[in-house]
Amino acid sequence: MRRVAALLLMMAATPAAGAGYAILGDEIPAPLEGAVGDAARGRAIVADRAVGLCVLCHAGPFPEVRFQGDLAPPLDGAGSRWSEGQLRLRLVEPQRFTPGTIMPSYYRREGFERVAAGYSGKPILSAAQIEDVVAYLSSLKDVK
Amino acid sequence: MKQGSAAVAFFALLAATALAQGIADPRRSGFDDMGTALQAIQRDDFSNPAALWLAEGESAWNRQAGSAGKSCADCHGGPENMRGVAARYPAYDTMLGRVVNLDGKIEDCRIRRQKADPLPHESRARVALEAFVARQSRGLPIVPPDEPNVGAAAAAGSALFTRRMGQLDLSCAQCHEQRAGQRLAGSIIPQGHPTGYPVYRSEWQSVGTLQRRLRNCMIGVRAEAFAYGSPEFVALEAFLMRRAAGMTIETPAVRP
Secondary structure, eight states, X not given: OHHHHHHHHHHHHXXXXXXXXXXXXXXXXXXXXXXXXXXXXXXXXXXXXXXXOHHHHOOOSOTTOOOOOOSSOOOTTHHHHXXXXXXXXXHHOXXXXXXXXXXXXXXXXXXXXXXXXXXXXXXXXXXXXXXXXXXXXXXXXXXX | OHHHHHHHHHHHHXXXXXXXXXXXXXXXXXXXXXXXXXXXXXXXXXXXXXXXXXXXXXXXXXXXBTTTTBOHHHHHOSGGGGTTXXXXXXXXXTTTTEEEOHHHHHHHIIIXXXXXXXXXXXXXHHHHHHHHHHHTTTTOBOOOOOOHHHHHHHHHHHHHHTXXXXXXTBOHHHHHTTSTTSEETTEEOOOOOOTTOSEEEXXXXXXXXXXXXXXXXXXXXXXXXXXXXXXXXXXXXXXXXXXXXXXXXXOSOEEO
């Protein structure tokens, strides 16, 4: 029932973008584009500053990453604070939680100013990558 | 426009209040935020790798170039006559009818007075000459000209400074004003003052201009960088110089 409602909402919300999702409350309950996340792949994305970019701002439980930012709360325990759906919305529209946040919208593909040619029309991470990251974050139960 | 003058006024006020109360100026050069090893290299003219560029700049100063067969020295005399120049650029150039930065002014002399071929942006020869000219102002306070065209450029630069851009959707101010002193991955975010340019940057393994540094920041947020010498970059420079008014020129500085 929820799935069907989400699907309808998705189609209604962003017909043109081809990358729709439905927000219910403070969550995106359904996986993006039906992708199945993998926590190990997600960890690699998060720990790679050129792919996930997360460590530019966040620290987390990946001691092999030498340089970790302190512009944002540590990712330790993210999975104990937030549900999968909440984490998904965090990555897709972080400004819903914190207006004016510096955290980028990972699934957004338009509306940027002066975006560099190589990135234009593309989100920072694909739906599949975001699902991997959600799976990894959900596995982070221990608070530092 | 209004926002620009407000930001400049805010910084001037901050500095003035601090001085009046005998409190240290809250503004910090990138020098203050870097490790002691790099600070030591900047302090010592013999270990600062920019010395090589300065030497090349000095020869270029004295060497005739172009079909006019004139050197910089033929018109300007000794380099000591350049003292203070870097501290007041970008400036309004009545001949050109626009605001130019120091690099643009030197290039204008090269093309119009020496009748020489233009040098590519960031080429060694071009950066070396600017570094040598700017070096003459080392130790002097930054004094942006009180001139309406420069004021308008600074205001436009201030607006650009607060505009979010690129795929990461970040503004200069979000890092350099709101998060200065915090860490972006391994790097301490400096306040972003233009006090040391051209600088020797270890990541470049060479000396580069302020605009090269600004391009690095724009590319970092995945934005299409402004072109070298563009009005946007000159405007950002004019804003950064106002924001740093009174701070000391360090050229050639060393940065990570």
